[in-house]
Amino acid sequence: MSINVLIVDDSLSACRVLSRHFLLLDVDKVEFCRDARSAIRTLSKYSDDYQIVVVDLHMPEVDGIEFLMRLSKMEFKGGIIIASGMESRIVEAASQLVEASKLRLLGALMKPVTTEQLRVCVERYRLMAFQGNGVRHKGLMSIDEIRRAINSNKIIPYYQAQVDIASGKIKGFEVLCRLQQGTRLQLITPDKFIDVAECNNALNSLTTKLLNNAIPEWALISQFESCKQCHLSINLTPKQLNQSGWHTRLMQYCEQNLLSPSRLTVEITENQVLDKQRQHSTISQLRMNRIGVAIDDFGTGYTNLSQLCTLPISELKLDRSLVHGIHKDPVSQTILKSMQAISGKLGIHLVAEGVEDIHDLNYLEQIEDISLQGYLICRPKPYSELVRWLKARERLVQA
Template sequence: MKILVVDDDGFALQLLDRQLANLGFSNVVSCNHAREALTRLESDAAYFGLVFCDLQMPEIDGVEFVRQLVRIGYRGGLALVSGEDERVLRTAERLARAHHLDVLGALHKPVTLSALQGLLSLRHASRCDAPESARHIYTPQQLRAALDGNQLINHYQPKVSLASGELVGVESLVRWQHPDDGLVEPEHFVGIAEKHGLIDDLTRVVLVTALRHGGAWHAGGLPLQVAVNISMENLGVLDFPDMVEREAAAAGMPLTHLVLEVTESCLMKDPLSPLDILTRLRLKRIGLSIDDFGTGHSSLAQLRDIPFTELKIDRSFVHGASRNSYLQVILEASLAMARQLGMKTVAEGMEERADWNLLRTCSCDVAQGYLVGKPMPAADLPAWLREWEGRRGELTSRPA
């Protein structure tokens, strides 16, 4: 992989070059002027697979450099490097992501070898996990055929107790088993379903499958809580709670072990119309989770108006929180508020041991993320559970 490093600080440039060489990356081009780097990229943007860019540079600063990367159509990876305040660095990172650049992360100066190695490992993982379907755009007709042809399947991501490590539940995540493209991730088709009136059918397929698996787990002595994502459009169908109750009864799944996750940004489109349905769901003892908490604009209003039982903290506040004092403040405040409201708390995006330790210290209830387990077919859950039982003791050995 060809790497481009852009930094006006000669010492920082040499240090990063040396560290990359120590990690086995010898094909590195260094530029101490942003204009020179842009000239190289403009001649062939596809030539470089990864760019390291300092934020504080004369003539063209890092933010403007990011804008120019978008202009020239750069599609490789981007890592931001800076000695600036942590919040400035993270804001610049979010800005680059908003431009749909492939941002690996941000590194604080002076860059350590371990931090660099961790970032580059993310690059490798993202390449290995990137689905072939990312290059495809699907039509509503293709999705309709997939629904009719039973091509949509559920994967399940484990959720475990931070205190004990015990498996307490799973989240259902839909996948499209495409006959030509393989396993297609939901970001490539859920938006199509919402836009073209297919979301009710999609949700029903996911829900019925999840209830069937949940009922089988209960019958087999594994009483897991099963979480299913629902769309704002589902909350406009008045008989939705009755449909859920019927399907759960048919599957032998207790309603008390079902959680419906609602993304708060969806609720904000019309905060009043879903109240009828959400209240009826709670009357049936179905749990309600406010998903991606903290990423919308009226989180507190939603907590005030809707009988949520669970607060799910978005991964953007969890991942790397052990290294970020600002994220820690947000986490602690969110967890304290949830406790006072009598809500269970779930931290998603748990990928690092240090973040696990932090959330345990903060008395968060449940963790979900790659540190625990990736989404998997229902048939793979028993094997994962045996593997997890072998390593959960290490994660829970210290007192919280």
């Protein structure tokens, strides 16, 4: 699939930085326009030549909002990425405007933008194109393959530990989904099937199967001395939160498996805006029943500080893009310290995801009141491997 990108930003340095990010990704061509008028002229003639348009909001003469409205009238078929240094409320308002139009929003990002954030947006475009033309993108599972895996119970729970930085104790485990395709031993990771399952109304069935397999294993994991106070985290999307009954369903799982609700946490992915009354109600109902609620991948999606203040969130997980290279990145260090102060005042537990570099680990060890998750701490493991890891860890503690 050919992907050409057009960047619309009056800042030459911003255009160059964004171009460098995109060239690290699997795109074919990156061009830029320094003003919206020339971009409109270009797209009027060659709109089919560009699959992704990146737009700044604050530009002279024709600003980003007006530019987006003109693209909507042109019925531009590609994906839109908003990349702006303006305050989050303006960026959020612009993203809602795009979603209400005929345009397809891939992401609303605050500058400075990272390569990883753009990678997510590019993958969203690939998925949109895959769904739009019925052609399966290389690497993605088809919905028929996903349904066969669900019906034949090929849903394998994997577990990744979170460790408290101060004490070194295990705080909890995130349960991750793997699919076994056919009779092959190789397991498929969520990036190859989650979005396809959600777009085809199969994600609830997938989540239910995962819970059915994970909860009994979790009961056995909890018997380890180091895990008796740990929590188990499961993932739900904003779209799932918008459906009624999830808090009741999770309470039933807890009752049936003698699991205290306070030891269960729901992680909400940031791939969509949390702006529906039903979503807010579900979050409140989960917390009223002592089930934890975490915002996952914070820093790459839509959740803003005002939502952190108003929603009863119990945990905040900083995305790996903010953690990777933090030992040498003053901007990421400032963001971490700010989030540490905010989360402390709000009583929100802070988790740093994607800890994979020893230098980053050494830096994070100096930060108080934070838990770590990543390959350097513990790789995702199926039940049998996790049991071996826990036994080895307990032997080290006893030695």
